[in-house]
């Protein structure tokens with residue numbers, strides 16, 4: 001059973017690449033039918049990813065949330081989930097070209113990880129783990145999608161400013177919608193991030209005897225949280241919507257990536273198992 | 275007196291305005307971000323313990339506090355708002371001509387009821403005023419979150435008066451608790467165990483402990499990872515553990531020894547170590563660097579090292595390392611965390627929306643105005659309302 005994981009992951013990756021290509025082609029030719037197929041393939045990739053997670057749950061006997069690989073699988077899952085919701089709600093198929101690479105790169109990167117199911121270490125055997133990691137995953141998924149909206153914003157803004165006659169100008173949604181969506185998704189994602197920080201701290205209080213130890217991973221999660229807080233607050237000030245806010249949303253996601261990947265390699269601490 | 279008042283206003287208000295401003299919040303939060311990045315890249319700078327970092331946290335707390343108290347009034351005003359005094363303002367909003375006044379009133383009643391608005395209504399002879407409100411959690415969410423952050427910060431501040439320490443002890447040993455934590459209390463370590471799950475993987479480590487106050491037993495229980503033991507505000511954590519081995523040597527260097535797990539010793543021209551793994555003690559004997567003997571040693575078993583020297587394995591001698599701490603602010607922090615969680619869920623309950631409407635009986639007109647920070651939701655309410663009004 002465990003050996004089936006890699007084939008399922010490979011198929012998921014192929015399906016995702018296929019949907020990315022479909023989105024590309026459908027845009028270049030503006031073909032509605034292809035957009036439908038592209039959406040269908042993302043749903044298929046999402047289902048495959050869900051199956052993979054369910055299978056691991058059965059094999060591990062608990063929700064698979066105990067290492068970087070498992071967290072990564074959930075991360076990809078959440079990115080696809082948030083993307084599907086946005087795509088469906090706002091008919092923003094164009095965003096597929098930008099969001100899917102995030103999921104593809106993440107999934108591709110996961111291949112280099114140990115995918116064996118290992119017993120969970122005692123410190124992780126706590127009900128707090130589930131709330132902590134699941135809220136992190138949803139927040140990160142939301143931030144990944146808000147990041148791509150911000151990238152699309154800056155790209156469109158640049159193309160418009162430079163008077164390019166690019167097809168992308170037509171393909172990309174309006175600047176207002178992109179700005180609004182970056183904001184909305186962040187606004188929904190941040191409370192998840194808040195709950196992730198809080199449950200992590202409560203858990204640390206029970207487990208390490210300190211709710212906050214300025215461990216690099218938790219500090220970077222705090223930095224991420226603060227960047228998004230700045231993002232929301234600058235929008236309360238005049239003249240801060242649009243470009244400058246988009247840059248902050250991008251910085252926020254770079255902080256997410258650094259918290260998720262960078263810290264584990266570069267700044268070891270108590271969180272070193274994830 | 276008048277002059278004094280003026281002065282107070284001139285001098286103090288700008289400071290208060292600054293302290294309550296979002297601009298300051300952005301600057302302070304950005305500074306916290308930069309400080310934290312520097313702190314993780316250069317841990318030796320001990321940024322988080324510095325005076326200026328704490329000063330920054332203080333400004334942040336004051337900013338949160340003043341920001342909240344200056345804005346909370348307007349929130350209360352909104353919550354307690356009555357359907358009165360807004361008719362003039364509404365004449366600038368949208369309006370429709372109506373034919374059937376009673377039907378229009380009923381339509382609005384039904385609309386607000388169906389959409390679960392809280393409705394306030396005031397009727398007089400020439401007009402009917404409607405105030406429909408919904409989404410109070412969304413309205414108070416940011417302020418509630420800010421307040422909970424203040425609670426956490428206060429708790430963390432109180433926590434700086436706390437004490438933390440560690441106690442290392444062998445099973446069977448009694449240890450005095452640090453005086454600043456629990457004066458006159460002795461801790462006895464009754465046992466230490468590794469627990470396994472049904473698949474044979476380590477599930478947890480547990481220490482059994484008893485506390486004595488002036489020689490009298492006052493509490494006893496167990497502490498394990500994720501499930502600490504608490505007594506009178508002092509919390510005991512299972513931090514770490516280790517093993518020693520009690521052995522008796524006869525022959526050369528005779529005596530009873532307690533040796534640390536895995537540590538190598540010289541005896542009779544050999545070197546040896548004992549390691550505990552999977553519920554067994556294994557002794558390994560080396561001559562130079564080559565292994566010449568390996569044996570599982572049960573309690574009371576012997577290993578003959580040389581003609582005249584024997585090692586008898588008496589027993590495993592585990593020790594446990596407990597973290598002990600008293601944090602007078604911990605409960606406040608936990609309360610703050612709980613409030614943060616509740617307020618976070620409020621953000622998902624939708625933005626506050628308010629519909630104000632006046633039926634102008636004299637001119638047979640309905641004026642209305644929708645307010646909501648979520649533009650999409652606002653447009654949807656307007657669309658739905660217009661659609662229904664078309665039916666009248």
Ligand code: HEM
Nearest residue numbers: 190226229232236294295296299334337338341416419420
């Ligand atoms: C890290 C700390 C903070 C977090 C996580 C936070 C979080 C939030 C969130 C999520 C919102 C809602 C944003 C929106 O509606 O788009 C908000 C609004 C706001 N925040 Fe903060 N905040 C923080 C610190 C501060 C500080 C220090 C101030 C001090 C001035 C402040 C002032 C405000 C104001 C005035 C609003 C608008 C409230 C409203 O819509 O009625 N915040 N905050």
